Amino acid sequence: MNTRPDSDKGWRIWWNLTRPHTLTAAFVPVLLGTVLALEYTQFHWLLFLAMLLASMLIQAATNMINEYYDFTRGLDNEQSVGIGGAIVRNGVKPKTVLSLAFILFGIALLLGIYICANSSWWIAVIGLVCMAAAYFYTGGPFPIAYSPFGEITAGFFMGFVIILISFYIQTGTIDTTVMLVSIPVSILVGAILLANNIRDLDGDKENGRKTIAILLGRKNAIYFLAAMFIVAYGIVVALVIAGLVSPWLLITFLSIPKAVKATTGFIGKTMPIQMMPAMKATAQTNTIFGFLLSIGFLIDYFY
Template sequence: MELTNIQSEQGWRIWWKLTRPHTLTAAFVPVALGTALSLKYSSLHWGLFFSMLIASLLIQAATNMFNEYYDYKRGLDHENSVGIGGAIVRNGVKPKTVKYLGFILFGIALLFGLYICYQTTWWIAVVGLICMAAGYFYTGGPIPIAYTPFGEITAGFFMGVVIILLSFYIQTGFINALSWAISVPIAILVGAILLANNIRDLDGDKENGRKTIAILLGRERAIFLLACMFIVSYGWVALLVIFQLLSPWALIVFFSAPKAIAATKGFIGKTIPIQMMPAMKATAQTNTIFGFLLSIGLFISYMSQ
């Protein structure tokens, strides 16, 4: 079998890299946060939590594989490309194998989704299918979302807002204003990860006809937008605390601020993609640490009541 042969020749590391593990926290964080928020209203259903977590991780990994496949098909990936992708051009993995594996992961995610639907409501299936479609058409289809100015908004909405609301809903059976409000900074930070990626790839994307926000704004203004996204995310949490919608424990998210500062500074004055890799990494770490700290803050506040 082709998959087995490649594993024996290249090892499991290629397949692990193919999932782009540094992006998987963008799927884990909103599940953890939505679940942590639900503890204020209900006890934890572990089966639903793990099913939601695994399904989200699988959809994100599948989306990354479709990204790998279509970037190769459209000539964006080559041997000198910077980044964790490139299993097709560097490691000899056949394009169709990558594409089929993405659909297999979608299928497995669907099984976990069926369990969630059985335990809650079958309307979850509709939302789940829409999320999968967004993952596929992010880089697939005739007009990929990633090639437009709407990539950051789409990723932030589905991986921030939708996943948090779903994780909250399957535990509580309802959605409230606070669950919406708390999803906003995570949605912004997920969008920031995509913006950071597009800033790094700005020159190459421009040559290949993409119309990302980074290209439309230009490098300097895109970096300024990234800084504003960080500021709004932290400011949003501060406002929720000021208006007593969240406990002061939520302010521990500010311990992640040095990563956001490092990410912004890391892009300033850089034009070569490899030079911007640390800034990209810091942007992803900001989302991860911010989300974990906010989840911990919520948990502590509920346990201390």
């Protein structure tokens, strides 16, 4: 194993360490929360950019903390899929990865100060709670990711909370409809974690984790994933029927094929590498759904 990254590919090692395919889980909620605010106030683009960058930095830092603790607990090796691999494949020192995560937290904190100065200092409290949740997701003596509460935690903070903060810093208020709209996005963020846990079920079980996928078993976990997709789309239909949102939001149904691909992609698979396409499709469902939801609100706003 190398003791340091090769200079010609060093940037790629650090980029992969952020797990860039996961960063849309931070981008989509900020975009949606901001789009929802357009009906109520003038768009504050600097606040949007600060919130967007802070959220993506926290997401990247969370991934690095995950990489560090999964390595130190012996969960990751050179054959592990779905990881950045900086430690096990490229010889980056574990402490360097953890230090970089805290640096990203620090930058996010500075951005948070700007956001608070232009909105409310209560955001600082919520932001610190979010960073604590990000750390304790895989850090500390009782990691959230090793319990049945990983999906709920990720969905709550990366969906519900980020959408509401993004809306609040633009408008200075919270709206019930915004809270309801954030629920399907939160469910789909949780689905990403469930898909990850279905893929890693055997290895996680051997290492003593108690995730939902392990407790339900692979077959039932796949059914549960399908149910999460159905509920997410069902909430959109319910909101439209109730007259709380525009029928334009039904444009989100264009993402259903990805949800189907994600669900069926797990059936009959037992090897983690075989399930990577399904894992990817789950993340893409969240991304496409969130973008289409935002587009639906934009169409309604302008027309």
